[in-house]
Amino acid sequence: xxxxxxxxxxxxxxxxxxxxxxxxxxxxxxxxxxxxxxxxxxxxxxxxxxxxxxxxxxxxxxxxxxxxxxxxxxxxxxxxxxxxxxxxxxxxxxxxxxxxxxxxxxxxxxxxxxxxxxxxxxxxxxxxxxxxxxxxxxxxxxxxxxxxxxxxxxxxxxxxxxxxxxxxxxxxxxxxxxxxxxxxxxxxxxxxxxxxxxxxxxxxxxxxxxxxxxxxxxxxxxxxxxxxxxxx
Numbered sequence: 436x437x438x439x440x441x442x443x444x445x446x447x448x449x450x451x452x453x454x455x456x457x458x459x460x461x462x463x464x465x466x467x468x469x470x471x472x473x474x475x476x477x478x479x480x481x482x483x484x485x486x487x488x489x490x491x492x493x494x495x496x497x498x499x500x501x502x503x504x505x506x507x508x509x510x511x512x513x514x515x516x517x518x519x520x521x522x523x524x525x526x527x528x529x530x531x532x533x534x535x536x537x538x539x540x541x542x543x544x545x546x547x548x549x550x551x552x553x554x555x556x557x558x559x560x561x562x563x564x565x566x567x568x569x570x571x572x573x574x575x576x577x578x579x580x581x582x583x584x585x586x587x588x589x590x591x592x593x594x595x596x597x598x599x600x601x602x603x604x605x606x607x608x609x610x611x612x613x614x615x616x617x618x619x620x621x622x623x624x625x626x627x628x629x630x631x632x633x634x635x636x637x638x639x640x641x642x643x644x645x646x647x648x649x650x651x652x653x654x655x656x657x658x659x660x661x662x663x664x665x666x667x
Contacts, residue, residue: 448581468587478540
């Protein structure tokens with residue numbers, strides 16, 4: 436028997452949705468909703484045409500935002516969080532996603548009760564605007580909206596409502612993503628690094644050796660670093 440944990444909301448963000456199509460909480464078979472001031476986790480799958488996207492290797496960040504309302508969707512978010520590619524589950528399959536296990540999602544976006552303790556302005560419920568998006572690591576990065584929905588937050592009568600934390604912009608914009616993440620390039624293209632270093636590693640006898648360039652008799656020459664490492 437499982438123990439009670441955070442409120443679960445499970446959503447397949449689908450690039451093929453039309454602009455007037457709404458995201459659905461798979462567990463409730465309805466638009467997502469929750470009580471104010473509760474801990475919540477959004478279990479996000481990335482999909483196309485109703486099916487899970489198996490290869491998400493070009494996704495740099497996944498972002499979930501909650502705006503005050505559909506009419507105020509351009510205002511500052513009431514809730515916002517981004518997770519980088521390093522926190523996305525790369526080996527998720529359609530079968531695992533269909534099992535609805537909390538651990539089987541491309542991304543797990545969590546908010547504490549403090550972060551969801553939104554002042555509803557005296558109303559018993561508030562229809563906010565939830566939107567999912569991703570930024571790719573292509574050059575330049577692509578911004579892709581995976582869907583939106585009305586997200587109902589309901590006053591439960593416990594605790595006291597406060598102004599939510601100032602989330603501001605806690606996700607990487609396209610320029611920052613392009614600068615921080617390795618980008619995908621077409622075949623036969625090339626990349627120039629103005630600063631920093633980039634190594635290729637070659638494994639031999641259980642160790643990894645960096646391929647580096649040195650100058651021999653005035654000629655740049657590729658060679659292997661003499662010091663092998665276990666995990667580059």
